[in-house]
Amino acid sequence: MTAELELRDVVVSFNGFRATDGVSMSIEQGELRFLIGPNGAGKTTLIDVITGLTPVTEGDVLFRGESLVGVPSHKIVQKGIGRSFQTPTVFQALTVLDNLDLAASFKMSTLKLFRKRRGISAAVADTMEQIGLTDSAHRVAGALSHGQKQWLEIGMLLVQQPRMILLDEPVAGMSPQERAATGELLQRLAGDHTIVVIEHDMAFLRSYAEKVTVLHEGKILLEGTVDQVQGNPLVQEVYLGRARDARSGHVASTESGEAAQAPDAQEVLS
Amino acid sequence: MTTTKNEYPDVSSLVDEKPPGEGVVAEADVTRDGYHPSLSDRLKTGWGRRIILAIAVGVLIAGPDLIGDPTRTRQWAEYLCYATVAVGLDLAWGYGGMLALGQGVFFGLGAYSMGMYLSLEQVEPGQLPQFMSLYGDNDKLPLLWRPFEHLWFAGVAAVVVPALVAGLVGWLVFHRRIRGAYFALLTQATALVFWLLLIGQLKLTAGTNGLTNFSEVFGHNKYDPSTPEFLYYLAAGALLVALVVARHTVNSRYGKLLVATRDGEDRVQFLGYDPAKAKTIAFALAAGMAGLAGALSAPIIGIVAPDQFAVLPSILMIGWVAVGGRATIYGPMIGALLVGVLKTRVSESHPENWQYFQGLLFIVVVGFFPGGLAGIWRKLSGAVSARLPARGGSADEPSRAPQTLATSEVAS
Numbered sequence: 001m002t003a004e005l006e007l008r009d010v011v012v013s014f015n016g017f018r019a020t021d022g023v024s025m026s027i028e029q030g031e032l033r034f035l036i037g038p039n040g041a042g043k044t045t046l047i048d049v050i051t052g053l054t055p056v057t058e059g060d061v062l063f064r065g066e067s068l069v070g071v072p073s074h075k076i077v078q079k080g081i082g083r084s085f086q087t088p089t090v091f092q093a094l095t096v097l098d099n100l101d102l103a104a105s106f107k108m109s110t111l112k113l114f115r116k117r118r119g120i121s122a123a124v125a126d127t128m129e130q131i132g133l134t135d136s137a138h139r140v141a142g143a144l145s146h147g148q149k150q151w152l153e154i155g156m157l158l159v160q161q162p163r164m165i166l167l168d169e170p171v172a173g174m175s176p177q178e179r180a181a182t183g184e185l186l187q188r189l190a191g192d193h194t195i196v197v198i199e200h201d202m203a204f205l206r207s208y209a210e211k212v213t214v215l216h217e218g219k220i221l222l223e224g225t226v227d228q229v230q231g232n233p234l235v236q237e238v239y240l241g242r243a244r245d246a247r248s249g250h251v252a253s254t255e256s257g258e259a260a261q262a263p264d265a266q267e268v269l270s
Numbered sequence: 271m272t273t274t275k276n277e278y279p280d281v282s283s284l285v286d287e288k289p290p291g292e293g294v295v296a297e298a299d300v301t302r303d304g305y306h307p308s309l310s311d312r313l314k315t316g317w318g319r320r321i322i323l324a325i326a327v328g329v330l331i332a333g334p335d336l337i338g339d340p341t342r343t344r345q346w347a348e349y350l351c352y353a354t355v356a357v358g359l360d361l362a363w364g365y366g367g368m369l370a371l372g373q374g375v376f377f378g379l380g381a382y383s384m385g386m387y388l389s390l391e392q393v394e395p396g397q398l399p400q401f402m403s404l405y406g407d408n409d410k411l412p413l414l415w416r417p418f419e420h421l422w423f424a425g426v427a428a429v430v431v432p433a434l435v436a437g438l439v440g441w442l443v444f445h446r447r448i449r450g451a452y453f454a455l456l457t458q459a460t461a462l463v464f465w466l467l468l469i470g471q472l473k474l475t476a477g478t479n480g481l482t483n484f485s486e487v488f489g490h491n492k493y494d495p496s497t498p499e500f501l502y503y504l505a506a507g508a509l510l511v512a513l514v515v516a517r518h519t520v521n522s523r524y525g526k527l528l529v530a531t532r533d534g535e536d537r538v539q540f541l542g543y544d545p546a547k548a549k550t551i552a553f554a555l556a557a558g559m560a561g562l563a564g565a566l567s568a569p570i571i572g573i574v575a576p577d578q579f580a581v582l583p584s585i586l587m588i589g590w591v592a593v594g595g596r597a598t599i600y601g602p603m604i605g606a607l608l609v610g611v612l613k614t615r616v617s618e619s620h621p622e623n624w625q626y627f628q629g630l631l632f633i634v635v636v637g638f639f640p641g642g643l644a645g646i647w648r649k650l651s652g653a654v655s656a657r658l659p660a661r662g663g664s665a666d667e668p669s670r671a672p673q674t675l676a677t678s679e680v681a682s
Contacts, residue, residue, distance in 0.1 A: 051540060077542035089537045091530040098526045105523050106542035110551070113524040160542065 002065040004029040004164060004194045005050065010059035012045050019045040021218035022059070029163075032190035034205055035198045036229075037215035038238060043198045044086070046215070047166045051083050052076045063164070077106065082162035086169050088149040092142030096133050096152060099141050100124045103156035123159055131155040147178050154185070164194040171204055183208040330506050334499040344498035347570045349610030350505035351563040356590040356602035357512045358559025363588065364596035365520060366552040367532030368449075372457035373587045375464040376432035376557035378579030380564025382468075383431065385481035385574035386415055387424035392486055395419075400483070401476040412474060421488070428565030429558045436557030440550035447546075449535070461584045468576035480575025487569035501570045508566055509603065512559045517599050519555065528552050529597075589632050595644025604643055 003026040010023045020042040027033050035043045048054035050061055052073040061068045068076055090099050101117055104124050120128075120137075128134045131151040136144065141152060150170065157165055170186075171179045179201075186195055186208060199205055205212065205226060212229045214221040216238050222229060229235055329336070334343045355377055362368045389399040390411075398411060417423045443456060468475045475481070490497040519525050527548050531538045535545045568574050577583075586609075594605020609631070617624045639646055 053536075072544070073539040074542050074544045077540055083540055085537075085540075089534055091526075091533055091537070093529050093533055094526055102523065102526050102530060103541055108523070110524070110547065113527060114519070114522045116518070116522050156541065 002062075003027060004031070004064060005196075006062040007046070007050075008060040008062070010046070010049055010061065011057045012042075012049055012054055013057045018218050020049070020215075023215070023218070023220055024059075025213060025220060025223070027194060027196065029194055030191045032186060032195045032208070032210050033197070034209040034212045035196060035215060036200070036205065036212060037221070040217070041215035042218040043215055044168055045218075047083060047168055047196070047198065050076075050166060051081060077160070077162075080163035081166065082157040082160055082164070083166040084153050084157060084168055084170060086172065088146070088153045090141040090144075090149050090152045090156070093140060095138050095140055096128070096144070097124070097137040099152060100127055100155055100159055104159045106160055123161075127155045127159040130158070147174050150174060151178075154182070158189075162193065165189065165196070167195065167197045169198055169200065171199065171201060179204060327510075330510070333506065334502050340495045340498045343502050344570060345610075345614055347498060347502040347505040348567065349607045350502070350509050351567040351570060352587075352590060352610050353603040353606040354505070354509045354512045354563035354566075355560045355587055356594065356606035357509070357516050357599075358556040358563075359587055360556075360591050360594075360596060360598070360602040361516055361519060361528075361552045361559075362556035363591055364598070364602070365525065365528050365532065366549055368549060368553060369451075369454040369588070370457045370553065370556065371454050371581075371588060372459075372461035372464070372584050373556070373560050374461050374579040374581075374584035375457075376436060376560035377564040377567070377583075377587075378464060378468070378574075378576075379432045379435065380428035380561030381568045381574045381579070382475070382481070382564075383418065383424050383428035383561070384565040384568040386418035387421055388484040388487060388568055389481050390415070390419050391488075392484065399476075399481070401479065401481075402473065405472050405476070414474060425565060429561045432561030432564075433554045433558035437550055437554040440553040441546065444546035444549045444553075458581055458584070461579070461581045465576050465580040468579070475576070478576060480573055480578075481568075482573040482575070484569055484572055492572070501566070505563075505566050505570060508562050512562070513599065513603065515555070515559070519552075520599060524548070524551070586628075589628075591642075593631065593635050593642050595642030595647075598642075598644040601642055601644035608643070 005027040007023050007025050010020050012019045023042070023046060035046065037043055045054060049056055050063075050068065052068065052071055052075075056069055063076075063079060063081060066079075068079075068081075071079075091102070094102070097120065098117075101121070101124050104121060104127075105113065125134075128137060131154060133144075133148060133152060133155070136148070141149065144152060150173070154167075154170065167186075171182050174182065183204060186197065189195060190210075197209075199209075209226050211223070212226055213223045214229055214235050221238065222232055222235055224232075333346060337343045337346055355373060359370060359373050362370045393399060398409070402412075411419075418427070439460065443453060448456060469477050471477075485492045487497065487501070490500055519528075527538070527543055530541075531543075531545045531548045538545045538548070571578075590606035590609050591602040592605070593609055594603065595601030609628070612631070613624060613628070616627050620627075635642060641648065
C-alpha cells in the first residue's frame with residue numbers, strides 16, 4: 001500500500017544552509033500527524049516543500065505515489081493538498097462569502113469564472129455555518145477579528161475538500177474555547193482527511209495528538225506517540241527540557257492573543 | 271509567507287499595489303453594512319442605480335446636442351476614447367494591481383491598425399498612400415498593409431492584436447514573477463521600444479510624421495459638420511461596451527480572483543489558482559480596450575503619430591485613473607473626461623501653463639486625495655448619509671466609527 005504522503009531524503013538548502021537535511025517520513029491516509037521541534041528545526045520548510053513553495057535541493061516528495069517535485073503550487077492544490085499559513089491570510093478586500101466562494105470555485109474553468117455568482121452554494125453555506133461566520137457573510141474579511149480570520153482560513157481550506165490538510169500553527173492566538181473547537185474539528189476531520197499540523201502548544205498537543213514527529217536541526221529526531229516523545233530523554237534535552245521551567249507561564253502567554261507575534265522560541269517553551 | 275520573500279525581492283513597498291483608499295473604504299463599508307447604508311451604497315442598488323444609469327446614458331446620447339458645436343463634439347469624442355482606455359487600465363491597475371506604464375503601446379497598436387485602413391481609404395484601390403512613394407522604392411503595397419484594406423480586418427485587429435501582445439507579454443512576465451516596480455519599468459520600456467520601432471520603420475509607418483490627411487473617414491467627409499457627431503457616437507458606443515465588460519468582469523468570480531491576486535498573489539496559488547493567468551487576462555482585457563479606443567482615436571484626432579504613444583502619454587493614462595479613483599468602475603472614466611476637458615480649456619486660455627497645471631493636479635490628487643474623485647465622492651456621500659435616517663432594520667443602531675467597531679469586536 002502506498003502512503004498518502006512520502007518524503008524521501010528531502011534536503012532543502014538555502015545558500016548552503018540546510019534547512020532540512022535528509023528528512024524521510026511517511027504519512028498514511030487518514031492520519032493526524034503533529035510536527036514539533038524548536039525554532040529553525042525545518043517544520044515550516046517541510047510544508048513549504050510539500051506545497052511547492054520552496055523547491056527541494058535533493059530528494060523526492062510523493063503524494064499517493066506521484067512526485068510533487070517541480071509541480072507548481074496551484075496544481076498541487078488541485079491534486080488535493082491544502083495548507084494554511086502561520087498568520088491568517090484571507091483576502092481583506094473581499095467579503096467572507098466571496099472568500100469562501102472563491103475557494104470553493106477552485107476547480108472551475110476560467111470561462112466559468114467569468115460568470116457572476118448567483119446565490120450561495122450548499123457547500124459554501126455549510127462551511128460558513130461550521131465556522132460560525134454566517135452572520136458575517138457580507139462583511140469584508142479585513143474587518144474580522146484575528147480568531148475569525150483564522151476560522152475563515154480554515155473554512156476556505158475545508159470548502160475545497162482536500163485529501164490532505166497542512167496546518168501551520170492553527171491555534172496560535174486563539175482563545176481557549178477556540179482552541180478546543182479547533183482540536184475537536186481536527187479529530188473529526190482526521191480519517192476522511194490526512195492532516196499534518198505544526199504546533200508549539202504542548203497542552204494542545206497532549207489533548208489532540210496521536211502521532212508526533214520531532215524535528216531538530218533539519219533532521220527527524222524521533223517519531224512516536226505523545227507519551228513516547230515526552231518521555232524521550234533526547235527530546236527533553238533539545239526541546240522539552242528547556243521548556244520545563246517556563247511551563248508555568250503557559251496560560252498567560254498563549255491566552256494573551258499575542259502568541260502569533262511572539263518569537264518562536266518563546267512559544268515552544270511555554 | 272516570509273519564505274517567498276527570500277526568493278524574490280519584495281518591491282511592494284516601492285509600488286503600492288493596493289489602491290490607497292481601499293482599506294479605509296472597506297472598513298467604512300462594513301460599518302454601513304447592516305448599520306447605516308451610505309448615499310453611494312443606496313445609489314448602487316435597485317432603483318437608484320437604474321436612474322443613474324438612465325441619466326448617464328441619456329446625457330451620453332444627447333451629448334452632441336448639449337455641446338452644440340462640431341469642434342467641441344470632436345473634442346468630446348476624443349475624451350471618450352481616453353475614458354475607454356482608462357476603464358481598461360483600471361482593470362489592470364486598480365483591480366489587478368499591475369502598474370502598467372506602457373498602455374500607450376496598445377492604444378497605438380489600435381490607432382495604427384485603423385490608421386492604415388484610413389490611409390488606404392484616401393487612395394484608389396491599387397494605389398499607395400502618399401508617404402510610401404516619398405520614402406519607399408516599393409511600388410506595391412507592403413504585405414503588412416494589405417489586410418488593412420478591409421475595414422472589418424482593421425477593426426478586429428485593433429482589438430485583437432493589442433490583446434494578444436499583452437497576453438504574450440503578460441504570460442512571459444507574470445510566470446517569471448516579475449511584478450511591482452519591475453513590471454512598471456518593463457512596461458515603460460515597451461513604450462520606448464514601440465516608439466523607436468515606429469520611428470525606425472519609416473517605410474511602413476511614415477516615421478515621426480505619422481499617418482494623417484484622413485479627409486474621408488468611414489465614408490464620411492471630414493469637413494462635413496455631421497461627421498464629428500458620427501464619430502462621437504462611435505466613441506460613446508465603445509465606451510459603453512468597455513464599461514459593460516469592465517462591470518461584468520469585476521462582479522464575476524474572476525473579478526474577485528483578480529482582487530484576491532492583487533492583495534495576496536502568493537496566497538492565491540494555495541487556493542489552487544494560477545495568479546499569472548489571472549493577471550494576464552486582466553492585462554490583455556485592458557490592452558484590448560486601449561486598442562479599441564486607439565482605433566477610434568485615429569479618425570477622431572485625424573493623425574496617428576509615434577509621439578502620441580510614447581512614454582509620457584502612457585504615464586498620463588495612469589494619471590486619468592488616479593484622478594478618477596482606482597478600483598472603481600466609473601471613476602477612471604470621469605477622471606479621463608475631466609483631465610481631457612481641463613486640458614483643452616486650460617490650453618486655450620493659458621497655452622504655456624497646461625503642463626504645470628497638469629503636474630499640480632496629479633500631485634494634489636496623489637498627495638491629498640489618494641482615492642481620487644471616487645474617494646471624495648464616497649466621503650461626501652458618507653457624510654450626507656450620516657444625516658439621513660437609516661433604512662431597514664438598522665434604524666435603532668447608532669452609526670459607529672469603523673475603529674470602534676473593529677476594536678469592540680476583537681475585545682468581545
